[in-house]
Amino acid sequence: MAYVPPHRSRGDYVPRDTGNSSSRGGFSGRGGFSSRGGFNRGSGGGNRAFGGSGFGRGNDSHRGGRGGHGSRFQPGLGSWTDGEHKPAEHNERLELELYGKPGDAQFQSSGINFDNYDEIPVEASGEDVPEPISEFTSPPLDPLLVENIKLARFNKPTPVQKYSVPIVANGRDLMACAQTGSGKTGGFLFPVLSESYKHGPVQNSQAENTFDRRKAHPTALVLAPTRELVSQIYEEARKFAYRSWVRPVVVYGGSEVYAQMEQLKQGCDLLVATPGRLNDLLERGKISLKNIKYLVLDEADRMLDMGFEIQIRNIIQGCDMPPPAERQTLMFSATFPKEIQMMAKDFLHNYIFLSVGRVGSTSENITQRILYVEDDEKKSSLLDILTATEETMSNGLTLIFVETKKMADILSDFLINQDFPATSIHGDRSQYERERALESFRSGRTPILVATAVAARGLDIPNVTHVINYDLPNDIDDYVHRIGRTGRAGNTGVATAFVNRGNKNVVKDLIEILSEANQEVPDFLTVIARENSMGRGRGRGGRNQTRDFRKYGGGGSSGGYGNGYGGRSNYGGGYNNSYGSGGGYNNYGSSAASASSSSSQWW
DNA sequence: AAAAAAG
Numbered sequence: 001m002a003y004v005p006p007h008r009s010r011g012d013y014v015p016r017d018t019g020n021s022s023s024r025g026g027f028s029g030r031g032g033f034s035s036r037g038g039f040n041r042g043s044g045g046g047n048r049a050f051g052g053s054g055f056g057r058g059n060d061s062h063r064g065g066r067g068g069h070g071s072r073f074q075p076g077l078g079s080w081t082d083g084e085h086k087p088a089e090h091n092e093r094l095e096l097e098l099y100g101k102p103g104d105a106q107f108q109s110s111g112i113n114f115d116n117y118d119e120i121p122v123e124a125s126g127e128d129v130p131e132p133i134s135e136f137t138s139p140p141l142d143p144l145l146v147e148n149i150k151l152a153r154f155n156k157p158t159p160v161q162k163y164s165v166p167i168v169a170n171g172r173d174l175m176a177c178a179q180t181g182s183g184k185t186g187g188f189l190f191p192v193l194s195e196s197y198k199h200g201p202v203q204n205s206q207a208e209n210t211f212d213r214r215k216a217h218p219t220a221l222v223l224a225p226t227r228e229l230v231s232q233i234y235e236e237a238r239k240f241a242y243r244s245w246v247r248p249v250v251v252y253g254g255s256e257v258y259a260q261m262e263q264l265k266q267g268c269d270l271l272v273a274t275p276g277r278l279n280d281l282l283e284r285g286k287i288s289l290k291n292i293k294y295l296v297l298d299e300a301d302r303m304l305d306m307g308f309e310i311q312i313r314n315i316i317q318g319c320d321m322p323p324p325a326e327r328q329t330l331m332f333s334a335t336f337p338k339e340i341q342m343m344a345k346d347f348l349h350n351y352i353f354l355s356v357g358r359v360g361s362t363s364e365n366i367t368q369r370i371l372y373v374e375d376d377e378k379k380s381s382l383l384d385i386l387t388a389t390e391e392t393m394s395n396g397l398t399l400i401f402v403e404t405k406k407m408a409d410i411l412s413d414f415l416i417n418q419d420f421p422a423t424s425i426h427g428d429r430s431q432y433e434r435e436r437a438l439e440s441f442r443s444g445r446t447p448i449l450v451a452t453a454v455a456a457r458g459l460d461i462p463n464v465t466h467v468i469n470y471d472l473p474n475d476i477d478d479y480v481h482r483i484g485r486t487g488r489a490g491n492t493g494v495a496t497a498f499v500n501r502g503n504k505n506v507v508k509d510l511i512e513i514l515s516e517a518n519q520e521v522p523d524f525l526t527v528i529a530r531e532n533s534m535g536r537g538r539g540r541g542g543r544n545q546t547r548d549f550r551k552y553g554g555g556g557s558s559g560g561y562g563n564g565y566g567g568r569s570n571y572g573g574g575y576n577n578s579y580g581s582g583g584g585y586n587n588y589g590s591s592a593a594s595a596s597s598s599s600s601q602w603w
Numbered sequence: 604a605a606a607a608a609a610g
Contacts, residue, residue, distance in 0.1 A: 225607065253609055276608040308608070404605060427607055453606050
């Protein structure tokens, strides 16, 4: 466990009467993320009793009593023996830990099913797109997985899941433009686990030499950009891998590497990792990727922004991972800029392209309020808002986004001094502090969280009723992600944003988003947009693309995409045809087209 | 310009 010297431990707000911020001596609590049950935990009732079902019989058993590797009994871990899947017996204690019980935050947060999922437009393209499924049934899913899905109370597949299951079952690759909240995690975990349960570990998984034998040989690898996200994915993986032969392990930076190495030694079939730590462990010779059958890249465009590309390419192309044709690759990305198209070309093999509409912005259960606030008035405006909403949203959580780590510190200190129960999360805090802040927020102990982009995407925190964009992001897709932290699970939410002339680069996109979601567009926004478009035409060519460029042109390697507005105006049509007015999506083409024509009127 | 990620 990462030791945090007291002087580095910044002051989180602690309610006066309890003051038990870390009674468990460390990570997480219930419903939190990270190593609960993962590395670093020692036991939790784990390593006693040898009477487990179907474990270690026969000499053809995966992890079956061969020297060293994970021969220890672990509750809830099945085996692959004599070419058959032998699920472990049920374990009540573990089920309680994994799936929670009524009343737990965890219980209500899992298994959410938005009714409006059915209205999300989806478009699949590519050769021979398999027919989507409509329910979680066996077949096509493996029966054990269906059982686990029921335990986790997922009743109905989301659009991503409907497609990803048959796509992977048919041996195909997937490039999905989908955002958090679209059921992405299940979208890759379900098919990957289901197929793994059917087919078992990779044959020949045994290494030729002793050096190789000491390494972990995962069958599936999931890469994601932030530590919190991989932790969250790992926790989901534990739910759906329950009783199966698949043992999930998570590795990420900022916490003790030796504990993670120990976990790898115990057996690792599904590895969830951030790129930095994975490269570290590859260099140390602790992991071999040559048995990888399934590779998942989550939030791929996020990883671009963060300068991950070299690391990713080293993992995928610079080590011993099988080439695209010999594995199945699933890539998820909110947007589809040229760099991602290149990655898709390099990493995927004859893939199906799936585009899933926005969940956040089109849903009208988020009320978006845009306020004109100059930078030096932001603090006092924030206080006004927090005070005003204190009573009305007394049970909810408020998430405040800022642009810089420094501002996150300043603002949370300021709020704490003003007696607001706040804490902060950003990349300069220690991993322990990050996890504790998030847990404290989740649990409602500090219902105000000031965050940088580290929390913008991917994190699923139930009960966020208010998102405040103290600083507006430069990328409108980030804005959509941020406000998508609220209004989840059919609840209503409020998203407030402070805007001034420093944000003029996004106002045009912001107006589009607001109109798509049937929200009021304040006059000052239109004014700023107009000032902006007079200066220098349209910015960087409008919003990011989420289209299958193989189908809609672009073609060549250089220049790929940008055939101007003419081409883009076709986009809306494609969506309309298959899905009627699913809401919002068909604005894509038309609004881009009208933007270019109306800008000339403004002159 | 800043964010994230290996230490």
